[in-house]
Amino acid sequence: MAAVAVCSVAAAWWSFSSRSEGDARNQVTGATTSSAVQANKSSVLNPQVGTVENQAGRPGVKSRDFDASIAGIDANKNGIRDDVEHYIEKTYPNPAQRAAMMQYAKAQQNFMLTATTPERAQLAARELWRSFACARSEFGRPWLDATKDVHAMYLNTRDRLHAQARAQDNLAGQIVESYSGDKPCD
Template sequence: MKVFSMKRRPMTGLLCICMLTACGVDSAEPVNNEAARTPAQKIAKMQDSGGLPELERTDTVKGIDADKNGIRDDIDAYIQKTYPSEEQQKAVSQYARSLQASLSVDKADKIAVKAITNEKARAISCIFEKIPNGKSPNGDRVVKEILSMTTNTRQRLFEYIALDKALDGAVISLPSGHVCDE
């Protein structure tokens, strides 16, 4: 009799777990249940609501820059929408432009690599000047956000990593004086 009751307890436990699991998510409503959404559905919802920019994912490093201002159009639109102040837009645009140019620089040309890195350092300093810490968003978050948007494809990320490798052993100084282009 004890053998029978010992076998019965695990089966009863498994049955209870299966029933509870089945009751947890209504498969007829995956769109209304946030936990049941796929990552693609969550991203689409955030893009539709404007909480996440819809980024261009062409198979090129440069991407689409119809107005030829040195910034991908999707990032340009995001900057215009996200930063209400004109001076903040200019600072973030300066960084986005330098970051975009850094992806295309000849990694074997040490002088060009150092020059574009100095431009990025100036642009980052400009962001910290125009978007000081203590404000929302802070400069650090802005830099990370634009970097992640710019390197949003495998090819772009690999170009950024190649630039980082080309800088191995280089000494970069913090810029002084006037750091903003405009």
């Protein structure tokens, strides 16, 4: 079975938007002052997204890493940003579910960082689809809900959101085979 490679940045759009729709429309049409536009260095995806300040501790914000790099801080070099890893360890006491979420987090980070060409996007997407199959096998029907917080954590800065969008652009129009094996989990 083949699945068309489609990823959504809609969650990032609304999660980063803190202004009203009218404010966003004014900025898109150029009705804001040039200093505000310059300060925002307007984004193709969401013109009102400017510099994302450290939001740690605010209600609903699970991220702790607002590092300037796209990869963020990964002290143990396991391919999962440390704040995401800590969140997963704290949130999923079931070892199989925790492992599935770690696999998903690693695949998501890999996709964002390595999908720099259509060919590399195709390879990274295969691992992402396999991690989806693993999450589905461990969580059942709510697997997608389980992954949304981790995905949002990975999109917590403007540069990370742009990296994800570039990876998706590199995957656009390609067909990625769904994982069809019987052992999707690492």
